[in-house]
Amino acid sequence: MNLTAIEKIKTLLEYTFSSFLSIELLMFCILLFVLLIANVERKARFVTYCAIGIYIGLLIGTMIVYNDYILLCIKEFFKMIIKYICFPTTVAFFTTIVFITIIMIYTLFSKKLTKFKKIVNYLVFSIIYYLFMSFVALTTYYDLAIEKSVVLYSNDYILAIVQICNCLFLIWIIFTLFYRLYLYFKRKYD
Numbered sequence: 001m002n003l004t005a006i007e008k009i010k011t012l013l014e015y016t017f018s019s020f021l022s023i024e025l026l027m028f029c030i031l032l033f034v035l036l037i038a039n040v041e042r043k044a045r046f047v048t049y050c051a052i053g054i055y056i057g058l059l060i061g062t063m064i065v066y067n068d069y070i071l072l073c074i075k076e077f078f079k080m081i082i083k084y085i086c087f088p089t090t091v092a093f094f095t096t097i098v099f100i101t102i103i104m105i106y107t108l109f110s111k112k113l114t115k116f117k118k119i120v121n122y123l124v125f126s127i128i129y130y131l132f133m134s135f136v137a138l139t140t141y142y143d144l145a146i147e148k149s150v151v152l153y154s155n156d157y158i159l160a161i162v163q164i165c166n167c168l169f170l171i172w173i174i175f176t177l178f179y180r181l182y183l184y185f186k187r188k189y190d
Helices: 005-018 019-044 045-065 067-086 090-107 115-141 147-154 156-189
Strands: none
Touching: 005 019, 005 115, 019 045, 019 156, 067 156, 090 115, 090 156
């Protein structure tokens, strides 16, 4: 179904004013927006906590009302992560390389990152670049058509390279998230 931009907006407006639930959700989101705008001007902790409370309340309310759907979404999310690691595609692999290159440039010029984090980033990026160059070399050596996913699964070397790269990338993301949490709590409570 191909809709023009105007038809998409019209469909959204029809949905918004078609039921009490959609109007109620719109009001909560407008209230959250107003609180966040008020917080920009005043920078009051009370407003910040109210905005966080409303946001968390909306999430919890949605999870309670639609718990079957939320559980299905979580299950599908984890399936996609497993599929990303075990059954990779070249699109995901190349997207990872582009993302890593952008983060590498940021790491080179960042003065906010600690030496430890820079060293970890450089190590991970070097390994991923090695794997990427090996991937390119092997696909040209074996003259493989990489646009077909079946080719990835038929060559053990390429499959192992892509799977290890994806796994390393996910470990790096998880490490980065926990490291940021560690730094946040260290600054907050030290």
